Amino acid sequence: MKKKILLTLFITGLLVVPAIPLGQSQAASQEALDKINKELAEIQRKKNAQRQQVKETEQNIAVVQKQIKDLNTELMQIDLRRNEVQEKLDQLEKQMDDTRLKAAQAQDELDEAADRVEKRDALLKTRVKSMYERGNISYWDVLLGASDFGDFLTRMEGLRLILEQDTRILEDNLRDKATIEQKKKEIDHQLTVYAGMYDEAEALKAELDKQYQRSVVVKAELDKQEKELEADLERSGQELLALTRAESEKYAERVRALSSSSGGYKGGKLALPIADGNFRFTSGFGVRKDPFTGRSAGHNGVDMAAPKGTTIMAAASGIVTYAGYYSGFGNTVMIKHNDELTTLYGHIREGGIKVSVGQQVAAGQKIAEVGSTGRSTGNHLHFTVYKNNVAVDPMPYLR
Incomplete structure (x- = not known):
């Protein structure tokens, strides 16, 4: 649009403006010429002022256009960050799903361990019940009740096996419980970590969304400013064109005044x-x-x-x-x-x-x-x- 205005001004200024011939007629009224020259000077003053206005408007447009360009770059960067955060959210959600699956598997293992513990407890309780029903018989009673040394050794071996079994049952119970509880604790902790990371990512994405929307609003305002400035530039250009035409007409008036004699x-x-x-x-x-x-x-x-x-x-x-x-x-x-x-x-x-x-x-x-x-x-x-x-x-x- 700027080039169009300048071209129009060029054509108007070059092909319409008449010139002052030499050999001016002495009959031309000096008073009339002074008046024309004064009016011409005023038109030229306004024309220069209008040129300055056009220049300032063009500079303002350039500033706004740079702001729009920078804002477009910012919007693109925010959008890329939003995509990155969304990918992270998707990855965290998958990790959380996998961890929940592991948690479910750990719960199944815990249930199985609990079942084993329950069976072992039942075995121990059965032995205790049997001992209760038979009376308060100590391990020493069992050993001392042997009929001979061979029976003593047999009874002692049996008691050793019972003690080892009871000890193993207790150790297995403790190990199963500790292992499963530790595993479940680790999984729960991992879920907590993922959940925290997910919340942070969601908060970041929400903030990026807000930034994007704010930037969109600012861009819309800048676009509006650019259109208004372009309209101002168009009006200023038309006013400058009108002043150029007025200048041309005033030159023509001078030519007519000066060329009225045969000397022109x-x-x-x-x-x-x-x-x-x-x-x-x-x-x-x-x-x-x-x-x-x-x-x-x-x-x-x-x-x-x-x-x-x-x-x-x-x-x-x-x-x-x-x-x-x-x-x-x-x-x-x-x-x-x-x-x-x-x-x-x-x-x-x-x-x-x-x-x-x-x-x-x-x-x-x-x-x-x-x-x-x-x-x-x-x-x-x-x-x-x-x-x-x-x-x-x-x-x-x-x-």
């Missing part, structure tokens, strides 16, 4: 922009072979080959409406001669422009030097004549 430029033949003998025509107006593409293309002027630095002169008196770089023409000067005619001088060498916008020039006055800037294959002057803003063949105008 009245049209007719134009002088050669390069002195006769210092150039040669290399390309005419109309369709020709493009030197870059080799294809047929339109050519809106004539080319005059000359050594670099050769003087370029104004083809007639007028006012400079453009002096600077312009696209394929490279360094360019444009002069408005009257309401009808404008001339363009292109491919001027670097540093070769010798006039400035708004300057009055006389026919034959040096305005530039030949070069090869822009879309050019060698040192030459591209010379265009605009009649009522339309490029026409310059040859009938040259004398």
